[in-house]
Amino acid sequence: MIARAIDTGEAGDITLESVYDIVREHAERLVSMLIKKPKIARNADEILMDDRINLIIEAASQEAVRQYAIKALSNGKDLMVMSTGALIDDEFFIEVSRVARKQGRKVYVPSGAIVGLDNVKAAAVRSVDEVMLVTRKPPKSFEGAPFIKKRNIDLSRISEETVLFEGSAREAVRLFPRNVNVSASLSLAGIGADRTRVRIIADPKADRITHEIHVRGEFGEIFTKTINKPFPENPKTSYIAALSAIATLRKISGSIIVGT
Ligand SMILES: NC(=O)c1ccc[n+]([C@@H]2O[C@H](COP(=O)([O-])OP(=O)(O)OC[C@H]3O[C@@H](n4cnc5c(N)ncnc54)[C@H](O)[C@@H]3O)[C@@H](O)[C@H]2O)c1
Structure with missing residues (x-):
């Protein structure tokens, strides 16, 4: 969807050079859907070393972020990260920040599937006592998560609303790496992955993915709820996560930036 938005001009003044x-x-299938055909790189280095490329968009996996982020920044490219869970490894985050600063490059983290990151960032300028994320998804959304595998949970047998997990965002990202990028993004915007609390609920009656954010601090309180179509x-x-990536691309190539 991101690639198609770039292709049609929906993502602003930006061209997809290479995938x-x-x-x-997978790359061939993607390119077959596009009108302006980007090059298909034979390896990551072909993109990371390409002087024509200013921005690398990661929409692959946390592992891909760990593999390519430093190299992309070192080669003078900005980076947009979708697999945000990778960035809550403190050592890695410090290294990414250091290289970005040294090279004068930026790392963009779209809001993804949640609403309210703008003022979570604002709140975190001063003291924040509590940040909590409550995520509710249909049970099948959790298929393949390490937490489910380790505990041998049969998701098809969940017949009523069940709290699968409650703990820190750091643990949530480790145990549900493909489900809770939102908790990583929320941690980065607010008070970090150890202090951000996450509750994950499997709800067989849910036909939408909902994320609630509760924040309490010196400024007062925030409560937001996003109801997303898968x-x-x-x-x-969530559908909105892809739209959020496209909106970030518009921001990057636009002249007027609205919102915090
Ligand atoms: N931030 C958000 O709000 C948000 C929302 C949705 C998805 N995501 C994350 O974005 C990533 C992509 O999601 P998706 O649903 O498109 O996944 P997907 O599995 O449909 O597609 C990922 C593609 O990346 C490729 N890939 C994986 N590792 C790679 C690597 N190291 N190098 C090159 N290619 C690699 C895979 O072969 C696959 O074709 C996931 O990590 C997902 O958790 C983030």
């Missing part, structure tokens, strides 16, 4: 996927057929081709993710 790379470890599974080449992405039609990929029910693990």
